[in-house]
Amino acid sequence: xxxxxxxxxxxxxxxxxxxxxxxxxxxxxxxxxxxxxxxxxxxxxxxxxxxxxxxxxxxxxxxxxxxxxxxxxxxxxxxxxxxxxxxxxxxxxxxxxxxxxxxxxxxxxxxxxxxxxxxxxxxxxxxxxxxxxxxxxxxxxxxxxxxxxxxxxxxxxxxxxxxxxxxxxxxxxxxxxxxxxxxxxxxxxxxxxxxxxxxxxxxxxxxxxxxxxxxxxxxxxxxxxxxxxxxxxxxxxxxx
Amino acid sequence: xxxxxxxxxxxxxxxxxxxxxxxxxxxxxxxxxxxxxxxxxxxxxxxxxxxxxxxxxxxxxxxxxxxxxxxxxxxxxxxxxxxxxxxxxxxxxxxxxxxxxxxxxxxxxxxxxxxxxxxxxxxxxxxxxxxxxxxxxxxxxxxxxxxxxxxxxxxxxxxxxxxxxxxxxxxxxxxxxxxxxxxxxxxxxxxxxxxxxxxxxxxxxxxxxxxxxxxxxxxxxxxxxxxxxxxxxxxxxxxxxxxxxxxxxxxxxxxxxxxxxxxxxxxxxxxxxxxxxxxxxxxxxxxxxxxxxxxxxxxxxxxxxxxxxxxxxxxxxxxxxxxxxxxxxxxxxxxxxxxxxxxxxxxxxxxxxxxxxxxxxxxxxxxxxxxxxxxxxxxxxxxxxxxxxxxxxx
Numbered sequence: 001x002x003x004x005x006x007x008x009x010x011x012x013x014x015x016x017x018x019x020x021x022x023x024x025x026x027x028x029x030x031x032x033x034x035x036x037x038x039x040x041x042x043x044x045x046x047x048x049x050x051x052x053x054x055x056x057x058x059x060x061x062x063x064x065x066x067x068x069x070x071x072x073x074x075x076x077x078x079x080x081x082x083x084x085x086x087x088x089x090x091x092x093x094x095x096x097x098x099x100x101x102x103x104x105x106x107x108x109x110x111x112x113x114x115x116x117x118x119x120x121x122x123x124x125x126x127x128x129x130x131x132x133x134x135x136x137x138x139x140x141x142x143x144x145x146x147x148x149x150x151x152x153x154x155x156x157x158x159x160x161x162x163x164x165x166x167x168x169x170x171x172x173x174x175x176x177x178x179x180x181x182x183x184x185x186x187x188x189x190x191x192x193x194x195x196x197x198x199x200x201x202x203x204x205x206x207x208x209x210x211x212x213x214x215x216x217x218x219x220x221x222x223x224x225x226x227x228x229x230x231x232x233x234x235x236x237x238x239x240x
Numbered sequence: 241x242x243x244x245x246x247x248x249x250x251x252x253x254x255x256x257x258x259x260x261x262x263x264x265x266x267x268x269x270x271x272x273x274x275x276x277x278x279x280x281x282x283x284x285x286x287x288x289x290x291x292x293x294x295x296x297x298x299x300x301x302x303x304x305x306x307x308x309x310x311x312x313x314x315x316x317x318x319x320x321x322x323x324x325x326x327x328x329x330x331x332x333x334x335x336x337x338x339x340x341x342x343x344x345x346x347x348x349x350x351x352x353x354x355x356x357x358x359x360x361x362x363x364x365x366x367x368x369x370x371x372x373x374x375x376x377x378x379x380x381x382x383x384x385x386x387x388x389x390x391x392x393x394x395x396x397x398x399x400x401x402x403x404x405x406x407x408x409x410x411x412x413x414x415x416x417x418x419x420x421x422x423x424x425x426x427x428x429x430x431x432x433x434x435x436x437x438x439x440x441x442x443x444x445x446x447x448x449x450x451x452x453x454x455x456x457x458x459x460x461x462x463x464x465x466x467x468x469x470x471x472x473x474x475x476x477x478x479x480x481x482x483x484x485x486x487x488x489x490x491x492x493x494x495x496x497x498x499x500x501x502x503x504x505x506x507x508x509x510x511x512x513x514x515x516x517x518x519x520x521x522x523x524x525x526x527x528x529x530x531x532x533x534x535x536x537x538x539x540x541x542x543x544x545x546x547x548x549x550x551x552x553x554x555x556x557x558x559x560x561x562x563x564x565x566x567x568x569x570x571x572x573x574x575x576x577x578x579x580x581x582x583x584x585x586x587x588x589x590x591x592x593x594x595x596x597x598x599x600x601x602x603x604x605x606x607x608x609x610x611x612x613x614x615x616x617x618x619x620x621x622x623x624x625x626x627x628x629x630x631x632x633x634x
Contacts, residue, residue: 002440003436003437003439003440003441004437006437007426007429007434007437010429010433011426011428015428075424075426077424078424079420079423079424080425082420082422082423082424083420083423083425083477085390085391085392085411086411086418086420086490087438087442087484088413088414088441088442088484090412
């Protein structure tokens with residue numbers, strides 16, 4: 001398993017498309033929001049540049065987590081999983097390696113957007129808060145990794161990518177990562193506040209105000225994680 | 241009406257073979273049937289239709305074939321003089337219980353895909369150190385058979401054991417190396433990285449460099465897999481299959497896409513491994529490969545084993561030679577009774593006799609019939625044996 005994990009990490013590092021998609025795109029959006037269009041999200045007394053920075057970092061990391069499943073779908077489609085199935089590597093070793101390399105792969109998305117906030121938008125935060133942001137955003141996107149795996153073992157190849165992009169954008173918008181939920185009608189806002197992307201973002205938004213994650217966001221996030229993980233496990237068992 | 245390949249078909253199923261669409265039918269006979277006056281039969285005998293098994297047993301034994309003919313789980317095995325290649329002292333007989341361990345055992349394995357029967361009760365034992373070719377036309381069940389042995393598919397019924405364990409356990413133990421037909425490779429890694437990573441999954445791998453040299457991928461070891469040609473990718477697959485230093489190699493169409501040099505290198509490596517007592521099971525369309533590299537050929541058709549034995553025996557099964565002649569009022573049963581004859585094709589006046597002893601057959605033929613004319617002899621090659629045995633579905 002160790003040797004396969006090494007290979008997966010190598011691949012994650014080498015994937016320029018993924019790197020651009022999952023770090024470059026959020027940064028561009030962030031700069032567009034804050035520098036060009038002045039649509040920076042109005043937080044609750046928080047610097048809009050910082051608030052949007054957290055939104056976009058969460059958005060990028062969420063994509064990285066989801067697309068763990070994209071790679072699985074691709075490799076189920078192109079037969080690499082078939083080849084691995086005739087090696088001593090057990091199927092759970094493969095998923096684990098994918099999850100670990102995916103988890104490592106989301107860190108750049110977070111760090112690059114935060115760096116853009118600090119360097120280009122003059123966001124100033126205590127050192128501890130920066131570290132907390134990285135950790136909290138990282139934890140917040142865990143359910144999406146599970147969701148990605150569920151997708152990866154349900155759909156194959158290109159279909160999976162398209163479906164995942166739809167889900168990715170849908171959940172991002174619904175979760176108030178693009179535009180704040182405060183701009184939404186009341187009913188939609190309630191729905192939004194229970195959606196996984198919102199809860200992932202709220203961990204970071206709270207940290208900006210120096211708040212520790214509350215019980216409700218953590219519980220909601222844990223529920224989503226449990227739900228997606230069960231879904232992933234079910235799909236995985238059917239596929240393997 | 242009853243077109244049966246008596247000697248080798250009866251053991252499996254009484255499948256009717258109509259020459260109407262049979263590849264063995266020559267253009268001239270096609271015209272003859274076109275008149276609608278004569279129906280074509282191949283090797284029909286009255287007794288065979290009513291009591292196939294004893295007939296098969298008797299005939300096959302009489303012909304001295306080492307090949308086994310099977311019918312619904314009952315194995316009838318015959319060993320004879322043609323079997324030299326197989327039952328020598330240093331290559332133990334595949335079925336000799338207690339003499340050698342089986343690297344591969346299948347018992348009454350079936351597999352269905354919806355209404356399609358991919359495997360209809362296959363028994364297959366492969367002793368350690370054997371090289372076995374699984375031969376058959378597309379859709380015969382070759383890949384299904386190998387997939388079950390590799391634990392990629394579960395059999396519908398029956399059991400499969402590999403190296404004394406379940407197929408999945410055998411794979412996990414790292415003693416099996418497999419080259420699959422449709423195995424994809426990640427495009428974004430270099431060949432050497434890939435081979436090294438896979439080597440790391442096995443308990444006692446070969447050094448990656450050695451596996452790469454053996455598979456002939458050294459010269460492009462530093463290239464990303466995505467930039468390789470089809471043949472180069474196939475070599476990489478072979479390197480992955482070797483790098484665990486497995487006791488059993490399972491190769492599905494291993495030389496597909498390889499050039500001459502690649503084929504030669506692959507077989508050289510397989511040979512050197514089996515010579516060291518390891519086992520290889522491979523599926524192929526290439527009859528010449530089976531002939532050249534396998535100790536034993538297992539011929540699949542329609543999901544059943546229709547022949548199993550040394551290559552020479554499988555070839556001999558359809559008769560080493562074809563005697564063709566023209567004859568009036570020939571009786572198929574009488575022609576069948578001629579020495580050496582194993583199969584009779586009769587189409588109007590055109591007679592085709594498959595024989596294992598053309599001299600004896602000809603002598604008897606001329607003695608028995610006055611009106612024999614236009615006699616010619618043709619050798620049977622493995623290609624023809626293959627087409628015949630698989631009912632022309634190759």
